[in-house]
Amino acid sequence: xxRIKELPKRIGEEVVLxxxxxxxxxxxxxxxxxxxxxxxxxxxxxxxxxxxxxxxxDVQKITQESALRLTGTVSEDPRSPSGVEIHLLDLAVEHLxxxxxxxxxxxxxxxxxxxxxxxxxxxxxxxxxxVRSEVSQAIRDFHYERDFVLIDSPIxxxxxxxxxxxxxxxxxxxxxxxxxxxxxxxxxxxxxxxGKVYCFGPTFRAEKSKTRRxxxxxWMVEPEVAFLEFAGLCDLAEEFISYLVARVLDRCxxxxxVLERETSKLEAATSPxxxxxxxxxxxxxxxxxxxxxxxxxxxxxxxxxxAEQFDRPVLVTHYPTALKAFYMEPDPDNxxxxxxxxxxxxxxxxxxxxxxxxxxxxxxLKRRLEEHELPLEAFQWYLDVRxxxxxxxxxxxxxxxxxxxWVCGLKHLRETIPYPRMLNKIxx
RNA sequence: UCCUCGGUAGCUCAGUGGUAGAGCGGUCGGCUGUUAACCGAUUGGUCGGGGGUUCGACUCCCUCCCGGGGAGCCA
Numbered sequence: 001x002x003r004i005k006e007l008p009k010r011i012g013e014e015v016v017l018x019x020x021x022x023x024x025x026x027x028x029x030x031x032x033x034x035x036x037x038x039x040x041x042x043x044x045x046x047x048x049x050x051x052x053x054x055x056x057x058d059v060q061k062i063t064q065e066s067a068l069r070l071t072g073t074v075s076e077d078p079r080s081p082s083g084v085e086i087h088l089l090d091l092a093v094e095h096l097x098x099x100x101x102x103x104x105x106x107x108x109x110x111x112x113x114x115x116x117x118x119x120x121x122x123x124x125x126x127x128x129x130x131v132r133s134e135v136s137q138a139i140r141d142f143h144y145e146r147d148f149v150l151i152d153s154p155i156x157x158x159x160x161x162x163x164x165x166x167x168x169x170x171x172x173x174x175x176x177x178x179x180x181x182x183x184x185x186x187x188x189x190x191x192x193x194x195g196k197v198y199c200f201g202p203t204f205r206a207e208k209s210k211t212r213r214x215x216x217x218x219w220m221v222e223p224e225v226a227f228l229e230f231a232g233l234c235d236l237a238e239e240f241i242s243y244l245v246a247r248v249l250d251r252c253x254x255x256x257x258v259l260e261r262e263t264s265k266l267e268a269a270t271s272p273x274x275x276x277x278x279x280x281x282x283x284x285x286x287x288x289x290x291x292x293x294x295x296x297x298x299x300x301x302x303x304x305x306x307a308e309q310f311d312r313p314v315l316v317t318h319y320p321t322a323l324k325a326f327y328m329e330p331d332p333d334n335x336x337x338x339x340x341x342x343x344x345x346x347x348x349x350x351x352x353x354x355x356x357x358x359x360x361x362x363x364x365l366k367r368r369l370e371e372h373e374l375p376l377e378a379f380q381w382y383l384d385v386r387x388x389x390x391x392x393x394x395x396x397x398x399x400x401x402x403x404x405x406w407v408c409g410l411k412h413l414r415e416t417i418p419y420p421r422m423l424n425k426i427x428x
Numbered sequence: 429u430c431c432u433c434g435g436u437a438g439c440u441c442a443g444u445g446g447u448a449g450a451g452c453g454g455u456c457g458g459c460u461g462u463u464a465a466c467c468g469a470u471u472g473g474u475c476g477g478g479g480g481u482u483c484g485a486c487u488c489c490c491u492c493c494c495g496g497g498g499a500g501c502c503a
Binding site for chain 1: 453
C-alpha cells in the first residue's frame with residue numbers, strides 16, 4: 001500500500017491508497033476529494049467520464065471522515081494544493097462515516113475538548129502531536145549521545161517529594177500511596193550508580209490550577225549528574241534547550257508551517273543564553289514599575305516581563321533559599337541564596353526548566369527536612385545517599401508540554417498532549 | 429478556593445418583557461478545476477435545572493448545576 005507522503009516519487013504510476021476523506025467538493029461531473037492517510041494529505045480528482053457508474057455514485061454519497069480505498073494514477077499538478085494529485089480510477093468505500101461532529105467551521109473549546117479523540121484528526125492537532133513526538137525522541141537522543149542512563153522512577157510512591165497538598169492519593173493494599181510528582185529523589189541514588197542519569201515519564205499534580213499553563217498529568221524529563229556543580233548545570237540546561245529547538249526546526253518544518261509558527265523566534269534560541277540572578281531580576285521588575293520586593297516569588301506576568309527583555313530563553317539563578325525546595329544547595333558566598341536555576345521561555349511561555357545543585361552534606365539536609373517539617377523516617381533512604389560516599393550533584397526538570405507549547409506557539413497546554421488531564425476534566 | 433465571562437438548533441452565535449432568528453452542518457436539486465468552493469430549496473428548538481415576580485419571562489429576581497478565561501501554586 002502506498003503512503004501519501006511518498007507520492008511525489010510515484011509520478012505517472014498507478015497506486016492504491018487507503019485513508020479518510022477530509023473534505024469533498026463536487027462540481028457536477030467532476031469532484032475533488034481531500035484524502036488523509038496519516039502521512040499526509042492528497043487531492044484525488046474524480047471525473048464522471050473516467051469512473052464506473054457505481055464508483056461515481058460512491059463519490060456522490062461519501063461523507064466527511066469516511067474510510068476509503070482509492071485506486072488512481074499519480075500526477076504533478078500546480079492546481080492541486082500539494083502539487084501532486086491522484087486521478088481516480090476506482091473507489092471503494094470501506095466505511096461510510098456517520099455525520100462527523102467536527103466540521104470545517106469554528107467550534108468552541110468545550111465542544112472540542114469533549115471530542116478530543118476526534119479533534120486529534122485535524123491538521124493543527126496533528127502537527128502539535130508530531131512535534132511532541134519529535135521532542136520526546138530528541139530528549140532521549142540528547143541523553144543517549146551524552147552517556148546518560150535512563151532510570152525509570154516509580155509512579156506509585158509512599159510519600160511526598162516536596163509536600164503533600166498537591167498529590168493524588170490512592171489505595172495501596174490498605175496503605176496510602178501517591179502518584180509521583182517528580183522522579184528526582186529516586187534519581188539521586190541512581191546518580192551514584194551511573195554518574196549521569198535521567199528519567200522521563202508522566203508526573204501528577206493535584207493542584208487546583210485552572211490556567212493555560214497547568215495540567216494535572218504532564219511529562220517531565222529530569223537529568224541528574226554526579227559531581228556536576230552549579231555552573232555546569234546552567235551549561236547543561238542551555239545545551240539541552242538549544243539542542244531540542246534545533247532538532248524541531250530541522251525535522252518539523254512542515255508541522256511548524258501548519259501551526260503558523262514564526263520560526264525566526266526559535267532560530268534565535270542558540271547558545272549562549274542570557275543569565276541573570278534573582279536579585280537582578282527583581283531590580284529589572286522594579287524598574288518596569290512592578291511592585292515586587294526582594295524575597296517574593298515571580299508571578300506569571302513578572303516572568304513575561306523578564307522574558308521580554310531577551311530574544312531567547314533566559315536563565316534566572318540564585319533565588320532566595322526560602323522560596324525554594326528543601327534539598328537545594330546554599331550558595332557558599334551567601335547562604336541566603338540557593339544554587340537554583342529557572343529557565344524562562346520567551347514570548348510569555350514562562351518557566352520551562354527548574355533545577356538546582358542538591359545539598360550533599362548529610363547534616364545540612366537533615367536540618368532542612370526538619371525545618372520543612374517533613375517526616376525524617378520517610379526520607380531515611382534519601383539521606384543515605386549522603387552517608388555512603390556523598391558527592392556534589394545537580395539536576396533539573398523540564399515539563400515537555402510547556403516546551404512544546406512554546407516551540408509550537410500554542411496558547412494552551414491542552415493542545416500539546418494527546419489526552420489532557422485538567423481540573424475536574426478526565427474525559428475522554 | 430477566589431475573581432470574571434458565559435449556557436438559545438448538531439456547531440458558532442444574535443435576540444434583553446409581547447407567538448424563537450442567522451450563518452455553518454445535514455438533506456434534496458444545479459454546476460467539468462474546486463481550494464473552509466459556489467448557487468437554490470429544505471430540515472432543524474422542553475432558550476442549562478428548579479423556584480419566584482408579571483396579564484405575559486429566552487429576557488427581570490433568587491437558587492443550584494455545568495463550561496470558558498484569569499489569580500494563587502508550579503513544570
